[in-house]
Amino acid sequence: MAEQDKGTAVVIGGGIAGLATAALLSAEGWTVTVLEARDQLGGRAGSWEHEGFRFDTGPSWYLMPEVFDHFFRMLGTSAADELDLVRLDPAYRVYTDPSMSADAPIDVRTGRAEATALFESIEPGAGAKLDAYLDSAADAYELSVSRFLYDTYETTAGLRDPQLLKRAGQLAPLLTKTLAGYVDKRFTDQRLRQILEYPAVFLGGSPYGVPSLYHLMSHLDLDDGVLYPRGGFVEVIRAVERLARAHGATIRTGAEVMEITTTDAVATGVRLSDGTRIPADLVVSTADLHHTETTLLPPELQTYPQKWWDKRVPSPGALLLLLGVEGELPQLAHHTLLFASKWRENFEDIFDAPTRISDPASLYICRPSATDDDVAPAGSENLFVLVPVPADPGIGHGGVDGDGDPAVETAADHVIQQISQWCGIPDLAERITVRRTIAPGDFETDLHSWRGNSLGLAHTLGQSAVFRPRNASRKVRNLSYAGTSALPGIGLPMCLISAELVLKRLRGDRSPGPLAEPARV
Known part of the structure; x- marks a missing residue:
C-alpha cells in the first residue's frame, strides 16, 4: 500500500x-x-x-x-x-587453448567440497588454499553487503564506524593489491588462476587492475551457486x-x-x-x-x-554473437568459458593502447537451451557469445546474417572458428541458421554508452x-x-x-x- x-x-x-x-x-x-x-x-x-529463437x-x-x-x-x-529459478550443475565449464595443452575441459561445480576437490586434483595443496581463499571471500562479501554496497556516501560515517576501523589492517592489503597479484601468490596452475580471476570481467575490469577485495566474487560462483531464471x-x-x-x-x-x-x-x-x-x-x-x-x-x-x-576507465566493450544452431551441442554447458593462454595479453589488448581485438580471445558462451526448452526450436540450440573487446565504437556495428560492418563480421567468424576448434565442434559454422552480431558501435548508438562500453x-x-x-x-x-x-x-x-x-x-x-x-x- x-x-x-x-x-x-x-x-x-x-x-x-x-x-x-x-x-x-x-x-x-x-x-x-x-x-x-x-x-x-x-x-x-x-x-x-528471431525464427523461433529468443536471445538475452x-x-x-x-x-x-x-x-x-x-x-x-x-x-x-x-x-x-x-x-522460476533453476540451479545450474555444473556452474560452468572451462576450455583452455588446445594448441598449448591437451587438458580436458573442466566442469566447475558449486559447493566447498566440490570446489576444493577440483583444485586439489589439478594442483596438490590447492584444495586447502582454496578453502582459506573462500573463507576470506565470504567474509569480504558479507562486509561489502553490510557496509559498502548500500551506502549513499552522503557522509563518511559508515567508513568511520569503529567496527570497520578495527578491520583496517585486514582491508588495506585487499584494497592496494590487485586481484591477479592476490591469486597468483596462492596458486600456480594457470587454469586455477583463471577460474579465480575471470570474475574481474563481471566488474568491467581486468584482474590486473581491480583490487583484490573483489576476490569476494568467487564466493558467489564457488560457494553460493549460479542460478538461471527459466x-x-x-x-x-x-x-x-x-x-x-x-x-x-x-x-x-x-x-x-x-x-x-x-x-x-x-x-x-x-x-x-x-x-x-x-x-x-x-x-x-x-x-x-x-x-x-x-x-x-x-x-x-x-x-x-x-x-x-x-x-576515467570504462568497462570493456563487447562483441556479442547471437547464434541459432541446428542440432545439439553437448560439448557446451549452460555457461562455458574459453581461456586463452595469453591471459594477461588479452587484458592488455583491451585496456592498453594500442588496443585491439584479441585472436584467440578469452571469451564466454551461454547455452540457455541446455536448461530451457523455450529459447530455441526443438532440435536446435541457442548460443550467446560474449567477447570482451576495447571500449571503442570505431570497431563498428553488428548486424543480422553477416550484414554488420566487415571488421565486426570478420572478428565474429574468427570467434566461431575458435569455438569450433577448442570445443570439438568441427561443423559449427555450417550448422548456424540464425546469426546476429552486436558491437561497441551499437552500444553507443542504441544505449548512448560512453565510448561504446558494455557494462x-x-x-x-x-x-x-x-x-x-x-x-x-x-x-x-x-x-x-x-x-x-x-x-x-x-x-x-x-x-x-x-x-x-x-x-x-x-x-x-x-x-x-x-x-x-x-x-x-
Missing part, C-alpha cells in the same frame, strides 16, 4: 535500474512516469526473437540471489514468487516491470529524453524529442551517466563534465565505493542517478541496489546497510 502522495517523479530509462526505481518510488507514494527511448524495455538486459542480449549470470530476494521483499513479494533474463525485467505497474507507475517506450529541464539549478522535469515537456518534482536518470551529464544537462550544471570522464565504469579502486559517482547531482537539486556507472556499480544486483539508494537518499537514511523490509501480509 503506497504512502501518502509524495509528488511526481520522472525516471529516464527503462532498464532494470529505471524499472526498479519506479517500483520503489511508486510504492513509496510517488506518481512515477518511466520514459524509455527505445521500443523495448530492459536496456542492456534486452531480448531479441545482455546479463546471463544470476548471482547475489539475496539482493534479488531483498528487492522483491521490499515490494511485498519474493524471487520465488516472481521467477525463460531467460527477460523474465527478471518483466517481473520488475510488473511490480512497477502494479504499484501505479506509468511506463512509456519510444519516448526519448533530450533535456533535463531546470529552474535556478532545480530539476523541473524533462523535454522529449518531439518537444513535449513533462514536469516533475523529482527526476531520476538511469540512462548512461556520461550521456546524462554531458548531453542532457548544460555545462554549468554538470557534476561530472567531460574533463572528469577523460580521466559501465570499471571497478578500479578509484571508481569503487566512495570513489564512484554518487546517486545525486551536486549541482542540480531533485536530480538523482541510478544504474551501472553510479553507486554501487555494475550488474543487475547492483542496479537493484542503486534504485534502493535513490529511496534511501529521499528518506534521509544514511545507514550503510539495506533498508528494513516491510512485513509481509
